[in-house]
Amino acid sequence: GNSVTQMEGPVTLSEEAFLTINCTYTATGYPSLFWYVQYPGEGLQLLLKATKADDKGSNKGFEATYRKETTSFHLEKGSVQVSDSAVYFCALSDASGSSNTGKLIFGQGTTLQVKP
Amino acid sequence: GAVVSQHPSRVICKSGTSVKIECRSLDFQATTMFWYRQFPKQSLMLMATSNEGSKATYEQGVEKDKFLINHASLTLSTLTVTSAHPEDSSFYICSAKRTGEDQPQHFGDGTRLSIL
Numbered sequence: 001g002n003s004v005t006q007m008e009g010p011v012t013l014s015e016e017a018f019l020t021i022n023c024t025y026t027a028t029g030y031p032s033l034f035w036y037v038q039y040p041g042e043g044l045q046l047l048l049k050a051t052k053a054d055d056k057g058s059n060k061g062f063e064a065t066y067r068k069e070t071t072s073f074h075l076e077k078g079s080v081q082v083s084d085s086a087v088y089f090c091a092l093s094d095a096s097g098s099s100n101t102g103k104l105i106f107g108q109g110t111t112l113q114v115k116p
Numbered sequence: 117g118a119v120v121s122q123h124p125s126r127v128i129c130k131s132g133t134s135v136k137i138e139c140r141s142l143d144f145q146a147t148t149m150f151w152y153r154q155f156p157k158q159s160l161m162l163m164a165t166s167n168e169g170s171k172a173t174y175e176q177g178v179e180k181d182k183f184l185i186n187h188a189s190l191t192l193s194t195l196t197v198t199s200a201h202p203e204d205s206s207f208y209i210c211s212a213k214r215t216g217e218d219q220p221q222h223f224g225d226g227t228r229l230s231i232l
Contacts, residue, residue: 034220043122043209043223044160089159093221102148102213104221106159 023090122224139210
């Protein structure tokens with residue numbers, strides 16, 4: 001079945017450091033890929049998405065490229081801020097192809113802690 | 117745009133009580149809404165898919181009679197936890213999806229349910 005695997009956290013960085021959070025997936029067909037962010041005590045916010053191979057999603061300085069050859073969607077940011085501290089979830093949707101449930105399958109989440 | 121409101125944000129009640137959680141899409145019509153459960157420091161577990169005007173589709177292992185879902189309009193879905201017990205204590209999150217493929221899910225801020 002479809003699945004998403006993220007690097008284990010927590011990831012602790014100093015302000016202005018470079019961030020990479022790895023995400024790989026297993027899927028049949030051509031899923032859409034997403035990164036969501038969850039701040040403490042809140043629901044999830046869509047950070048960025050990509051719907052086909054080689055697409056690059058970007059938002060608020062974060063970016064991720066849909067790599068079909070490596071089945072990856074790694075999240076990157078060139079210079080993190082304290083306010084980026086949150087839990088980041090990689091997810092895929094099986095809305096593409098013959099299966100159109102729109103369900104999201106989430107990775108386990110990666111906690112990012114940015115220190116001043 | 118794409119705001120999803122979830123209410124209440126926090127509920128504390130006695131064992132045996134039934135609790136209703138509302139999920140509203142405020143500025144768009146959502147044919148499909150999803151209900152998730154999140155345990156501390158874990159990922160989101162999809163409980164059920166709620167489709168307007170039809171019965172919800174429950175994931176394997178989720179008790180239909182325990183978690184009642186109603187999706188009476190294109191902007192409102194409700195989850196009722198019937199005869200709640202301490203093991204039902206969790207963070208419940210809803211999401212809503214616009215009609216159409218490749219539309220992302222937009223999440224509510226979640227409901228913290230604590231059963232004493």
